Amino acid sequence: MRILMLGDVVGKVGREAAETMLPTLKEMYSPDFTIVNGENAAAGLGITPEIAKSLLRNGADVITLGNHTWNRRDIVPYLDQEPRILRPANYPPGTPGCGYRVYTAQNGVRVGVANMMGRVFMEALDDPFRTADKILESFRGQAKISFFDFHGEATSEKTAFGYYLDGRASVVVGTHTHVQTADERILPKGTAYITDVGMVGPQDSIIGMNAEIVVQKFITQMPNRFEVAEGGVVLCGIVADVDPDTGxxxxxxxxxxxxxH
Known part of the structure; x- marks a missing residue:
């Protein structure tokens, strides 16, 4: 069982690259299931129903989100209508949408997918560790394979989450920082892990944003409106193989x- 995951899609240039490259990536890697983090797909902040539909139409089986989930108002009702888009599961009860579901891959294997958000340097949400325990319990008997997108700022929190789920989740990947890390590995008890998948966005940028504007913000400490950078795109992701019998x-x-380009 092979899973392809693309990191945070940033702006129009990022989503055009993702949609253009997904058929090529599927030909190269032959994934059975494809996940895309789309929380920055709408001009760098949030996602719209139209963009989500386009990503799903062009090859994503599931879209995960993050701390910019609510930046576009029209996505709120769509979260309750489209089961293939997930917002972080550790938002409080009653929040629109869902944070985890079980899906059927192209090869017929059932896959549980969950979207989580960290709390270090992020919003004060419910405990992602104990939330994950409940999610894994709900997956029991439905899917042996489970995939967690942990949207977080701190590498320590992401790594801790990976080890907490080691042997219980099939794959744990980090998103949010947009910089791909080089620590992909199989943890001791059998969970595939990477601290950050990276982004699909402008490579000549600061995490996808216009570098000059971001630099000026650091120098002056004055409020500044960030803009998605232009130019060539870097596409970052991971491919993970999972034994469907053991998970x-x-x-x-x-x-x-x-x-x-």
């Missing part, structure tokens, strides 16, 4: 393609 990962590899 344990057997391989994880980084994907990084630069200079996409």
């Amino acid at each position: 344990h990962a057997t391989q994880i590899q980084r994907v990084q393609i630069r200079d996409i």
Whole structure:
């Protein structure tokens, strides 16, 4: 069972690159299931129903989100209408949408997917660790394979989450910082892990934003409206192989393609 995951899609240039490259990536890696983090797809902040529909139409099986979930008002009702888009599961009860579901991959294997958000340097949400326990219990008997997108700022929190779920989740990947880390590995008890998948966005940028504007913000400390950068795109992701009988990962590899125009 092979799962392809693309990191945070940033702006129009990022989503155009993702949609253009997904058929090529599927031909290269032959994934059975594809996940895309789309929380920055609408001009760098949030996602709209139209963008979500386009990503799903062009090859994503599931879209995960993060701390910019609510930046576009029209996405709120859509979260209750479209089961293939997930917002962080540790938002309080009663929040629109859902944070985890079980899906059927192209090869007929059932896959549980969950979207979580960290709390270090982030919003004060419910405990993602105990929330994950409840999610895994709900997956029991429905899907042996489980995939967690942990949207967080701190590498320590992401790593702790990976070890907490080691042997219980099939794959744990970090998103949010937009910088792909080089620590992909199989943890001791069989969980595939990487601290951050990276982004699909402008490579000549600061995490996808216009570098000059961001630098000026650091220098002056004055409020400034960030803009998605232009130019060539870097596409970052991972491919993970999972044994469908045990739910344990057997391989994880980084994907990084630069200079996409």
